[in-house]
Amino acid sequence: MLARRIERLTSSLVRDILAVAQQPGVISFAGGLPASEALLSLDLAALPADVVKSALQYGPSEGETQLRELIAQRMQAIGLDCSAAQVLILNGSQQGIDLVSKLMIDEGTPVLVEEPAYLAALQSFRLLGADLRTLPIADGVDLKALAERLPEVTMAYLTPTFQNPSGYCYSQAERQAVAALLDTHGTCLFEDDPYRELAYDTPAPAPLVSHLTSAPWVYQGSFSKTLAPGLRLGYLIAHPDLMPHLVRLKQAADLHSNRLSQLIVTQILANDQLDPHLAAVLPLYRQRRDAMANALATHLSPYATWSLPSGGLFFWVKLNTVDDTLALMRAALAQKLAIMPGVAFMASNQDDGAIRLNFSHANPEQIQIGIARLAQILRDF
Ligand SMILES: Cc1ncc(COP(=O)(O)O)c(C=O)c1O
Structure with missing residues (x-):
């Protein structure tokens, strides 16, 4: 009954993990979510009523x-x-x-x-x-x-x-x-x-x-x-x-x-508001990137290598001893930590032991706790 292509329709792992990551107590490095503090502040009432009406x-x-x-x-x-x-x-x-x-x-x-x-x-x-x-x-x-x-x-x-x-x-x-x-x-x-x-x-x-x-x-x-x-x-x-x-x-x-x-x-x-908005949020993201870099250096040096990203929202962390990042993701979720397994990003489906960590959504304190927790999970894995 369904089109042939539906057999090729896989679920987006990110959306599935995000559903779990929103549960209380979970520290999430999984999605590509902007920081809540960085979201645009919007005053809809300031928009002219006739313009809003025409937009409908x-x-x-x-x-x-x-x-x-x-x-x-x-x-x-x-x-x-x-x-x-x-x-x-x-x-x-x-x-x-x-x-x-x-x-x-x-x-x-x-x-x-x-x-x-x-x-x-x-x-x-x-x-x-x-x-x-x-x-x-x-x-x-x-x-x-x-x-x-x-x-x-x-x-x-x-x-x-x-x-x-x-x-x-x-x-x-x-x-x-x-x-x-x-x-x-x-x-x-x-x-x-x-x-x-x-x-x-x-x-x-x-x-x-x-x-x-x-x-x-x-x-x-x-x-x-x-x-x-x-x-x-x-x-x-x-x-x-x-x-x-x-x-x-x-x-x-x-x-x-x-x-x-x-x-x-x-x-x-x-109204030239995008660049001032960016100038206000970039220091927050830079601070979170640097917080994750410090936490990785403190807790993950024995287990992994990574480069400092000069932009964007992610660290790509190559783990020395892991060859099943989906299993690691499940082990981390059981400890209330959400990470993205690298294999999900591989068209070849090859798992080379990398994980993706988002640094924009969690605050610096959660980043510290989350990376320390990841190190413990790796020790037990
Ligand atoms: C590389 C890339 N392309 C496209 C998108 C989709 O973004 P949006 O539809 O929110 O513009 C994303 C979202 O994370 C992305 O990382």
Whole structure:
């Protein structure tokens, strides 16, 4: 009765773990949740009543004109040459993954993904029947593997800036080298970039798509990590040839994005409030990242290695003695600690003993307690 693809529909482990992680007493390093203190403070009553009323009507599939213009301006300022006509407003950037999957993937379509990669993108690509090929990135981009695999694939899905889950940020030289290879093979690049504004040490390098000269591309960003995920607001910017198809896919999916959220974000961007908001929340995230770095050094040095992420929300911790991170996750949950098993992010399903730890949601005290608890769990495991 059900479509064949439903057999390929796996549950998102993150959402399952988050359900447990919300129980009282659990310290969670599992989700990619912004800190509650960092969420946008909103005064809905300050919005003009007539504007709010007009936002309750149906709107354009592409999104609100002013918002598209403001996003295009913001992206031009960081080196992405684009116009407002190339911007499509999304109900969260997860929707961009769904639309691009439908645009590019048939059963058996070869798609290149990073190893490790964002697990809800793997979920979407697998649902459409993609044949996933992997690009190792945890120790830097494997350019030799990229050159070998690009001729085989139709699309490459990359998260070059503060990657989820590894925290890795491609260097300027890596961006140029990857773009040159994509141009050579004419492979479509799908660049997913929700973490760029969470940069703790130096500003993130320009998007990888800005280095392309001929390969087709889709770039996407999100307001989830900078303002509030409950707004469900993101955007994609696409090569002009791909735009008409993406707009039709958006129409078929949900007609248009939530207009109230678009109104709220338009006001924030138009009043230049996003950068001051970020300037206020970045010190909090930097403090939590550093608290986790200290706790890891104190408690986990004998068992693991990791790098300090220069942005984003995650540590990628490689455990010396664990080869079943799902079993470790269950053992940790039994001790009221939520962590993400690295195997969930592997298109190859290989478990190399890594775990992902989120540092934005728990406060520094919980971080200390949680990492000490993790060390004890590892000793007992
Ligand atoms: C790499 C990546 N892409 C997309 C998303 C989806 O974000 P949203 O739909 O909230 O914009 C996330 C969320 O964690 C993510 O980490």
